[in-house]
Amino acid sequence: MLNSERPSVSSPSIPPLRDNGGGRLITTEFEPSKITRARHHLEEAGLADLVEFREGDAPQMLASGLPESIDLVLLDGAKPFYPNILDLLENRLQAGALIVAANADHSPEYLARVRSPAAGYLSVPFAGDVELSRKAWLN
Numbered sequence: 001m002l003n004s005e006r007p008s009v010s011s012p013s014i015p016p017l018r019d020n021g022g023g024r025l026i027t028t029e030f031e032p033s034k035i036t037r038a039r040h041h042l043e044e045a046g047l048a049d050l051v052e053f054r055e056g057d058a059p060q061m062l063a064s065g066l067p068e069s070i071d072l073v074l075l076d077g078a079k080p081f082y083p084n085i086l087d088l089l090e091n092r093l094q095a096g097a098l099i100v101a102a103n104a105d106h107s108p109e110y111l112a113r114v115r116s117p118a119a120g121y122l123s124v125p126f127a128g129d130v131e132l133s134r135k136a137w138l139n
Contacts, residue, residue: 023050024050024051024052024067025050025051025052026051026052026054026062026066026067027051027052027053027054028053028054028055028056028057028058028061028062028077029053029054029055030055030056030057032055035053035055038051038053039051039053057078057081058077058078058081058085059081059084059085059088062085062088062089063088066088066089066092067092068092069092069094070089070092070093070094070097071093071094071096071097071098072097072098072099072100073085073089073093073097073098073099073100074100074102075099075100075101075102075104076101076102076103079103079104079106079107079110080107082101082104082107082109082110083107083109083110083113086099086110086113086114093135094135095135095136095137096134096135096137097134097135098132098133098134098135099114099121099131099132099133099134099135100130100131100132101114101130101131101132101133102129102130103129103130104129104130104131105125105129105131110131111123111131114131114133120135120136121133121134121135121136122134122136
């Protein structure tokens with residue numbers, strides 16, 4: 001699971017990792033103070049062992065060391081990076097994987113891609129400023 005730029009400490013996706021028997025959340029952040037703060041909150045919640053922090057620009061931090069299979073992507077960072085991040089992750093997304101992209105309307109290239117039937121996604125706007133996309137099931 002990935003979050004493009006900001007750690008989402010309150011993310012409801014973290015506790016189910018432990019409850020469902022495993023997995024990990026990888027998050028990238030450019031600003032070191034945010035990582036320090038997020039790590040502190042996760043340690044207090046007893047969830048720090050489930051999260052891997054990568055400090056730097058998301059496209060560089062996600063260029064290697066990813067799991068073979070990804071089932072959830074949370075994008076909430078620099079909108080121009082959204083297409084690049086999708087490029088890096090796309091071949092690892094399992095069928096049915098969800099992508100939640102905040103303020104995706106600020107990334108027209110990303111929206112055009114996930115909304116194109118030929119790209120293999122089902123994508124809809126959700127909650128006004130979020131795009132919810134699902135990778136198509138394999139035939």
